[in-house]
Amino acid sequence: MPADADTLAQLLRAWRGRLLPEDVGLTSSGQRRTTGLRREELAQLAGVSVDYVMRLEQGRSRTPSVQIVASLARALQLDRTETDLLHRAAGLAPPGSGTVSDHIPPGVQRMLVRMADLPLAVFAADWTLLHCTPLWQALFGSAPTGSGQPQNLIVQTFIDGSVADVATAHGGSDGFERALVADLRRTATVLDGDVRLRSFIARVRAESTRFAALWDEGRAAAHRSMVKTVHNRLVGDVTLDCDVLTVPDSDVKLVVYSTTERGPDAEKLDFLRVRAVHAAVPAGA
Incomplete structure (x- = not known):
């Protein structure tokens, strides 16, 4: 073309x-x-x-x-x-249907802008981080999206183990890992024609015996919500509700962390919110 x-x-x-x-x-x-x-x-x-x-x-x-x-x-x-x-x-084939897409619908992009005071992120169907708010970065200490450092939650959970250092799911890691694998299997069923997704799954299976064992259990279900404690280097542990929403007519997932309006966890989140705002303002502005 x-x-x-x-x-x-x-x-x-x-x-x-x-x-x-x-x-x-x-x-x-x-x-x-x-x-x-x-x-x-x-x-x-x-x-x-x-x-x-x-x-x-x-x-x-x-x-x-x-x-x-x-x-x-x-x-x-x-x-x-x-x-x-x-x-x-640009002379490129448009992203095909039936494959993992990194397209973020305009409505979701507006939500990212207008809900920037929440730890909010958008993931592709294979759990690759596509975009997140400054408060998400402040909470998890993650690199900005577009920085050239791909961030995939499956890889971080089952291959490099970095997720365990950042957050702990209530009820133990077993429930979180099972939910994540079941969600990915659901995606693989819907997008069974995606060669790159099949290759990605084969790679993780080969590198993680834990992932392979959970995959072979055959569970398939959307990952929806969970309570987690985030280990932040500035404010210590913050306990938050994590909700996962799949965007209608799209494969992307909207993940948001929240807490009650008052209490120590809300105060810690407020502190990080202020830090995130200051970090986003250029020097001399």
Whole structure:
């Protein structure tokens, strides 16, 4: 499929022009000569350089990677049809149905912006972290999404074991692990044509005897809710409710942590919330 650099450039400029900074969780600063996001703001959101955005919008860069196109689609809050159009203009095949998608619907992106005061994250069907709020990062000490460090909850649970250092599920790790594997098996049943997903599952089975044993039990069910204690290096242990919602007409999962309005856990979350806000404000702003 040949790329169409002129169409790609036109689309990026048009889509950037219809968004305001507050639509994507940014603070508007300085006098703006035109409406819409600035190039540097789009670059920040997509995790690419301003120069690269400029070259794309001027038609001088014709072959963006699948990862960059996906990042731009998320940053521009494109719906599925527009995401497909962006892929075709870049000379790439649109994400196919029946496969794990990293597309975050615009409504979910708005929730991430408007509910930024909660530890909220979006995961793909294979439990790869797609996006999260600053408070999620502050709570779990996770790297920002788009930083080049892929974060997959299955890998963190069964291969590198890092999840156990961050949070403890009430009732023990057994229930959490079973819920996670049952959810992934459910996904594999629905998306049985995804070669990459099958390869991923085979890899984890080979590297984790625990995962393989749970997988072979054959359980398949959506992971919905659980109480967990998060071990945070700044405020200590925080006990929170974890709820998992599958977005209608999409495979992505919305995961949110919450607690009661008052009490020590709420106070700890408030402290981290303030830290997250300060960390998001550039120096000298």
